[in-house]
Amino acid sequence: MKKIYIKEEYCIGCRLCEIYCQVKHSKSKKILKAFREEQDIISRVLVEEIGHNSFAIQCRHCVDAPCVDACISGAMTKNENTGVVNCDENKCVGCWSCIMVCPYGVIKRDISAKRAASKCDFCEDEKIPVCVKNCPNEALKFSDTDDSDSNAENYTDADNNPGADSDNYNEVDAE
């Protein structure tokens, strides 16, 4: 399944992901209206920051999701086809068991509307989650695989490079 991969080295801490997540989960879906007229919309993505290090994290949609096991009302389920862990806010009774077992701390209480747990739903009706789409520095990636290691720093394909046989130099970085 596709996942959101975090590239913390490029997170600039602007928190636009949070803003667009809030808009996406507002009633109006319009940025000005959502922020001016609607109250306490919860962002399901969180930017964590210490010093210059920052990254945006949202539900990891775990393969073996502890929140699904912990849910007492059957609201939290994992869709076997898509792999998405979702919370049915009509079934949620607000016991917060999921919050206590979540290893990433990415489930939040939505006290304002209902007693329901609020978490990333992968923006079901969007092709690309809005946090990924609106990140100005591509610090979030939505893909099947984490390509950050395999192809690190080969930023563009070298297909049209006549003289690119740089393999010889990969070994030389011993210093």
Add this chain to the structure above:
Amino acid sequence: MALKLRQSEFEIKRDEGKCIHCEVCVRQCSNDSHEFDEDAKIVSSDDANCVGCHRCEALCPTGAIKITAKEPEFKSNYNWSASHIKNIYKQADSGGVILTGMGSDKPHTIYWDHLLFNAAQVTNPSIDPLREPMEVKTFIGGKPDKVDIVKKDGNFKLKTKISPHLELSTPIMFSAMSYGSISLNACKSLASAAASFGTYYNTGEGGLHKDLYKYAENTIVQVASGRFGVDIDYLSRAAAIEIKIGQGAKPGIGGHLPGEKVTKDISSTRMIPEGTDAISPAPHHDIYSIEDLAQLIAALKEATDYTKPVGVKVSAVHNIAPIASGIVRAGADYIAIDGFRGGTGAAPQAIRDNVGIPIELALAAVDQRLREEGIRHRASIIVAGSVRSSSDVIKAIALGADAVYIGTAALIALGCHLCQKCYTGKCNWGIATQDPYLTKRLNPEIGSKRLAGLLRAWSLEIKEMLGGAGINAIESLRGNKEHIRGLDLNDRELKILGIKHAGEAW
């Protein structure tokens, strides 16, 4: 002292009807221009700190911010312009030299804009580059006086030994910008784009960071007056070596990277102690004549076993033609000339705006002089110093250049907004800074794609213009001054440029 004579240069206009107090602007501004008031729950802005980099404007999700230039509130005076008055206030305050960044913004004649390119009509057909092959490949290096060929077993073979060359897929390279003056992410963007497009980037005098070793085949390493990071491994991990004598923005002036920018990484790359000022002396202390230069060129060629071209970069100054002649005779394989509008990370404003000559005139003069002396083939000419578009590239080539270096244009592709505050180290676009909060704003993955996009776009336009003129290879345009005409230029300028005025036929 409460007396404040200096005025803010920019005005931050915030549309309160659109501001959602999300604080993106607050978090993005390294100059503390925006502030969130917890009690009033509003974002307020201080014009005095704004440098006009437009970062907040670009990232504001609702388009609530607009940065505009503030009209100076001085009584209008043709002689005492606002910039003169402001500079005097500034210097009376600080008692120091006025520093600035990027190239000169003064309204000197931009000759590119007075040159017009030709097109084919009736007597020779134009060529459609989408249907027919169009060659923009360029070789940089010395060419032999003549080529001897021998016939062996029915095949012709080259007898003359050709000196080492650089092969460029397009006549555009990235000019020297050191790691230190720009961030490592900016260097990575340039290196990766050069590698993917088959051209070259230049390390400047900042040494070669180990993350860039893998781009060795697309690297030109610089040997400058400070000799930072120069050892045999540095020289061998490059496709070409460039001796830097001068820089267009500050001819005759050395460089100074302040100690606070010499981080651990930069200190190991430049091979100097952490936290010490990296000072490039104004002259090379071992070069006081053309003969001294010849010695260094010979030493570098010997050290690298004659496997790579060695070039010399000089700024365009009044005597550039004889200087270039000397450089070619000293054995350089290419000469890079940097015009006075060339960029810089930091230069005294007085020097940047008043020293040197425009690259267009320097190029034409050098090309002409080398031809007259019969040594033009012995070295390639690369020009730099504000090449702003594909049409500037093609005009440069018609005036006699083999290739161009782009620096400012490349940085603009990476997001630079020409605020000219590179020397503060607070670049909000993550380019001219070493602050870890700011450098990560430039994702080399994005940067590299944008630079490759720029090279591709310019190459396409160059092919279009070549085709329009009925030329199918950039080689045929090189130094072909019949393909350009001057507009609004006087006789002396036309003579130096070696071109006819618009309207004059063959």
